[in-house]
Structures are given as C-alpha cells and as structure tokens.
Amino acid sequence: MAEKCELxxxxxxTTFLDKLDGTLIKTGEGETSxxxxxxxxxxxxxxxxLKEKL
Ligand SMILES: [Zn+2]
Numbered sequence: 001m002a003e004k005c006e007l008x009x010x011x012x013x014t015t016f017l018d019k020l021d022g023t024l025i026k027t028g029e030g031e032t033s034x035x036x037x038x039x040x041x042x043x044x045x046x047x048x049x050l051k052e053k054l
Pocket of ligand 1: 005006007008009010038039040041042043
C-alpha cells in the first residue's frame with residue numbers, strides 16, 4: 001500500500017521493514033482529526049511549520 005506525501009505528492013517509499021520513509025502527522029481532535037502522510041524530505045524541509053501547511 002503506497003501512501004503519497006501531502007505536500008509534494010510524491011509516493012512515500014517504504015523501508016525494508018515496510019515502514020514508511022516519512023512521518024504520519026495527526027491534526028485536529030476526535031471526529032475531525034485527520035492523518036497526513038509526509039515524506040522524510042518534506043519533514044526535514046518544513047519541520048515546525050509542517051502542521052500549518054496541512
Ligand atoms: Zn514530500
């Protein structure tokens with residue numbers, strides 16, 4: 001199952017252990033909460049401002 005980065009729309013690669021080479025960020029609370037997949041390069045690039053961009 002391939003996930004796409006929400007910022008650059010690139011497919012997120014998985015490591016040999018089937019772990020995503022990126023991060024999963026949750027925004028919102030309860031029923032309105034959302035999961036966002038972000039690749040490792042976008043994670044490095046945006047760091048603290050990441051949540052504001054989602
Ligand atoms: Zn990305």
